Amino acid sequence: MRDVALLEPKEIRALIRKQEITGPTAGLSKGYTQANLAILKKEHAFDFLLFCQRNTKQCPLLDVTEPGSFRPALIAKDADIRTDFPKYRIYRDGVFSEEVTDITNFWEDDMVAFLIGCSFTFERPLLESGIPIRHIEENCNVPMYKTNIPCVKAGIFEGPTVVSMRPMSSADAIRAVQITSRFPAVHGAPLHIGDPSQIGIYDLSTPDFGDAVTIKAGEVPVFWACGVTPQAVAMESKPSIMITHAPGCMFISDVKDKAYSVL
């Protein structure tokens, strides 16, 4: 059996398109950037684009399609965002309606797809620098929390910043600031280090999304803006239809993680 982790993005996307892969993409096509998805109709696209522009730490856009186009021309020009995610979720008026593996039948001529960066892109250089990542060690999803840090409003879109949390030693936290600062296009430096109550988080053991992880003695929690933010905010506005990827089932682009490093 071939090791799918070593396939090229194009090959992985072909398997996904044929529905031979319909699950989480973590670890697939290592070194290539993965993206989250939010599809909205054109009527909301300007406001949502403005929201992302005003909240770049929470909403790092890797690509935005022309209205009606399903080609993410900047990050994978031969891909089709209607078929190349393993799994999608359809929301009507902000309410989850169904999960599907292909959205060709849901696609409309005035839809705009937003491909949003994710922390996978900076976790790899953290690991390569010898910084252990707890949720990877514990084989679970990263813990995510709603904070009291408001996003900057844009049109109908507003809401709180969601953060992801990684516990680490102080020395590793300093190094992690340096490393993730190189990736302003993918969340960049942490938003907060230390006392969670300062950003409105009162119990690290009950994350709003994802799974709780162990925090060892002497470790500090380090918080990064999380790409769940724009999806959560868009959902709050109850658009007539919105399509996202299913959790963990992301898009594998042709762009290497390293290409997003500014230094």
Added chain:
Amino acid sequence: MRDVALLEPKEIRALIRKQEITGPTAGLSKGYTQANLAILKKEHAFDFLLFCQRNTKQCPLLDVTEPGSFRPALIAKDADIRTDFPKYRIYRDGVFSEEVTDITNFWEDDMVAFLIGCSFTFERPLLESGIPIRHIEENCNVPMYKTNIPCVKAGIFEGPTVVSMRPMSSADAIRAVQITSRFPAVHGAPLHIGDPSQIGIYDLSTPDFGDAVTIKAGEVPVFWACGVTPQAVAMESKPSIMITHAPGCMFISDVKDKAYSVL
């Protein structure tokens, strides 16, 4: 007489609003970020925002107003973009029609203002690191050139990248890469170093915009993406009305240059 270079941005903007300052803003309110302006009607705003999003090196957006709002809430929340630039230019169908010091009478309820970063923001840290900047030494405008590097198209907007050029020693060029890499929000690292013909520039002594500068023996030309690009591209699309600042007459924000450094 007070030294206007040392006034706070708010005080400078008040003088500009009263039309006591109607000329270039270079050197005013040192250390605070200045911004270029492009105002378009809502019908073109999504495409233009998408264009900026796809070409962040050429089009670093510092702020985008809500449609109809003249408050640049992110970078100077009490300012009024209709009165707080020393001088504006009105273009109708892509043709220059007039220069004015106040656009209150031209403002429409569906206008969107794009405030675009400029290289002033990274020139200061270059100077502070002891890198001489020729056009400042020679007291003229930076030379700018059209290149053969196409911008990524978005809707009706497309065109070539315009670059600014600063000649310097090789050692300074290396240091300049490091310094400007810290400012991904304001053009970031250079696009090109050395042979101009590789990017379609055949005569450095005849810039397309700005003034030619001396290149000394042993110096290399270093090229950065330039904020003139989005204005030039928007103009090409001949929108019914477009308003920009007059060259050199920019907006002084409340944000310090240093705030745009990621490291």
